[in-house]
Amino acid sequence: SQKIEQNSEALNIQEGKTATLTCNYTNYSPAYLQWYRQDPGRGPVFLLLIRENEKEKRKERLKVTFDTTLKQSLFHITASQPADSATYLCAPWLTGSYQLTFGKGTKLSVIP
Amino acid sequence: DADVTQTPRNRITKTGKRIMLECSQTKGHDRMYWYRQDPGLGLRLIYYSFDVKDINKGEISDGYSVSRQAQAKFSLSLESAIPNQTALYFCATSDLQRGGQIFGPGTRLTVL
Numbered sequence: 001s002q003k004i005e006q007n008s009e010a011l012n013i014q015e016g017k018t019a020t021l022t023c024n025y026t027n028y029s030p031a032y033l034q035w036y037r038q039d040p041g042r043g044p045v046f047l048l049l050i051r052e053n054e055k056e057k058r059k060e061r062l063k064v065t066f067d068t069t070l071k072q073s074l075f076h077i078t079a080s081q082p083a084d085s086a087t088y089l090c091a092p093w094l095t096g097s098y099q100l101t102f103g104k105g106t107k108l109s110v111i112p
Numbered sequence: 113d114a115d116v117t118q119t120p121r122n123r124i125t126k127t128g129k130r131i132m133l134e135c136s137q138t139k140g141h142d143r144m145y146w147y148r149q150d151p152g153l154g155l156r157l158i159y160y161s162f163d164v165k166d167i168n169k170g171e172i173s174d175g176y177s178v179s180r181q182a183q184a185k186f187s188l189s190l191e192s193a194i195p196n197q198t199a200l201y202f203c204a205t206s207d208l209q210r211g212g213q214i215f216g217p218g219t220r221l222t223v224l
Contacts, residue, residue, distance in 0.1 A: 034212060041220075043116075043202050044155070046212030089155070098162070099145075099170060100213065104154035 003027060004103040006090060012109045013080055021075040021106045023090030030092035033073050034100065035064055038087045047088075048075075080110045115139050116216035118203050124222045125193050133188045133219050135203030143206045144186040145213065146170075146178060148199040155202070161186055193223040 007022035023033070032051040036044035050057045050066045050073065057064045063076040073092075077084050087107045091100040116137045125131050137144065146158040157170030159178040167180055175197060179187045190197055200220050204213040 036212075041200075041218070043204070043215030043218050044213075046214065049212055098168065099157050099160060101157075102147075102155040104152070 004090065004092060004101060006088075006103040006106045008106055009104070010107045010109065012111060015080060015082060015110050015112050017080055019077040019080045019084070019108055019110070021088050021090075021108065023073040023075070023092075023103055025071050025092055028092075028094050029068065030094055032093050033064075033066055034091045034093070035062075035073075035075050036089040036091060036102075038089060038105065040087075044089055077108075080108075082110045082112050084108060085110050113138055114217070115214050116203055116205055118201075118216040118219050120219060121217065122220045124224065126224050127194055129193050131190045131193055131221070133201055133203075133221070135186045135188070135216055137184050137186075137203075137205040137214070137216075139205055139207065139214060140183070141205040141207045141214075142183065143208075144180065145204040145206075146176075146186065146188045147202045147204065148172070148197075149202060149218075150199050158188065190221075190223075193221075195223045197221065198223045 003026045005024045013019045034049045035047045038044040048064045050064045061078045065074045087105040089105045090103045119134045142163045145160045147155045149155050161167045161180045177189045202218050203216040206213045
């Protein structure tokens with residue numbers, strides 16, 4: 001069956017370091033993949049979209065990679081700050097589908 | 113004004129009651145979505161609509177119905193609420209099939 005896995009439920013990192021979050025998917029090939037940030041009790045906020053023919057996408061301190069061979073996307077936050085603490089969701093869009101499927105998320109805590 | 117508004121923000125109801133959650137968007141987008149979020153289960157799609165005349169079931173539509181009253185309005189109904197429908201409900205909109213989705217603030221629903 002189709003499956004999305006985000007590497008861990010929680011990730012703690014020291015302020016100033018690079019945070020790396022992983023999204024793995026099995027049994028399907030997404031046409032593209034999106035990343036969202038969600039703060040407690042609030043709706044997710046769209047961050048980045050990367051297409052299957054793109055290897056890497058950047059936006060300010062954020063970088064996303066997409067490896068269709070490994071079936072994996074990595075989400076990096078460089079020079080992390082306490083304000084980056086949130087849950088991050090990956091959401092692949094399946095080829096031939098009409099909807100996003102969300103992973104369960106990784107809760108990132110940036111420690112001062 | 114917020115791009116996506118949801119009413120009510122919080123609702124407590126009893127088993128068997130009919131309840132409607134409302135969503136409005138000011139982005140002029142054609143596509144609208146309803147999700148529910150449960151701890152440990154992530155975001156799951158209930159219904160989605162690509163225009164006023166196009167409504168589709170998502171992953172978990174049983175026990176729910178929707179109405180797309182206008183391009184800007186998409187309502188979710190629980191005909192006979194049950195306790196396992198207690199969750200956080202989000203409405204979202206997007207302008208392109210593959211674009212990032214804009215989420216509302218959520219409705220916290222408790223069914224006793």
